[in-house]
Amino acid sequence: MRVSYDRLWKLMKNNKMTKRDLAQAAGFSQYMMGQFTKAEYVSLKEIATLCGIFHCNIEDIVEIIED
Numbered sequence: 001m002r003v004s005y006d007r008l009w010k011l012m013k014n015n016k017m018t019k020r021d022l023a024q025a026a027g028f029s030q031y032m033m034g035q036f037t038k039a040e041y042v043s044l045k046e047i048a049t050l051c052g053i054f055h056c057n058i059e060d061i062v063e064i065i066e067d
Contacts, residue, residue: 004063
């Protein structure tokens with residue numbers, strides 16, 4: 001299984017938000033943003049923070065893909 005943050009990138013695009021904007025709004029480090037970029041696993045706490053920023057549900061941000 002792997003994770004995909006393509007839905008997050010679409011949300012950012014629709015909200016005209018850059019990765020730098022998102023990192024600043026969420027209080028994420030560049031390292032944390034790199035984890036999203038590399039499609040690595042992040043904690044539920046970080047996903048919940050994004051849900052708060054975009055006023056959405058978890059499935060609007062991350063997708064679990066079975067290989």
